[in-house]
Amino acid sequence: MSQLSSARYGKDNVRVYKVHRDEKTGVHSVIEMTVCVLLEGDIETSYTHADNGVVVATDSMKNTIYVMAKQHPVTPPELFASIVSTHFIETYPHIHAAHVKVTVHRWTRMTIDGKLHPHSFLRDGAETRNVEAVARKGSGITVRSGIAGLLVLKSTGSAFHSFIRNEYTTLPEVWDRILSTEVDCGWTWKTFPGLSAVMENIPSFDQAWQASRDITLKTFAEDNSASVQNTMYKMCDQILKAVPDVAAVDYSLPNKHYFEIDRWTEELTTKIDLSWHKGLKNTGKDAEVYVPQSNPNGLIQCTVTRKPKAKL
């Protein structure tokens, strides 16, 4: 016999755009986001006994997102995700938890002739601001805020040496390398008892996003990196210091490799380091032309929390 061990369902990829028009100044502000809602609760019978009587249609969830976006602020995204998730657990007695993910896409105001334009915007990069709020009956609201898709590169100021060398090792040690990654980072807030606690915290959400982004970029740029591991730990540590209400910070960083052209051909017969062309020097200190790699890539992850205070 089988049993349903866990179940959640909902609507993903709900795209929403909202404009605010300032009637006095004529300045428009726009938000574009993609929302995912997943519900948990007493819904087993819909899976096991074809009982749709417990099913909130995913189409209705989509409609709810639009109505909530019309009736409530959509910024900061932490607030909107908390409003939507609280709505679902408060509206349906048999729904115990609502997971709401909000991905905010960039629409940055254009500068035209040195002036901010009132209603024109540009997509300056694939970076997104991400939030997941989970409202659970009797347990409050947990919120993880984050940044994803932020692509960065530094052309020096990064090393990687003194790692384990054995019969599986071919990687040379380097004291100067290119470092590039696509930042995916998050900061998890101490659990909020309910929506009013989220509302009291509204200004902190944008501040924390700005601080985390600034710390990520400044540390990436300025750290004399010994490894991705060490640089990301420094980022986490600073974010925990900068945002007191955050309980944990996590990063997931792919190591986007850029190799010198000094590899052997596949048949291992020739070194293709450009010297074959009129003796061109392009290795070591002469290296200028590199080959960006798409795969495989390193993937370095960590979560950093606060040390419990020592008992006296």
Ligand SMILES: O=c1[nH]c(=O)c2[nH]c(=O)[nH]c2[nH]1
């Ligand atoms: O920063 C790095 N960390 C690693 O663990 C690793 N492994 C590797 O091959 N290159 C790198 N770089």
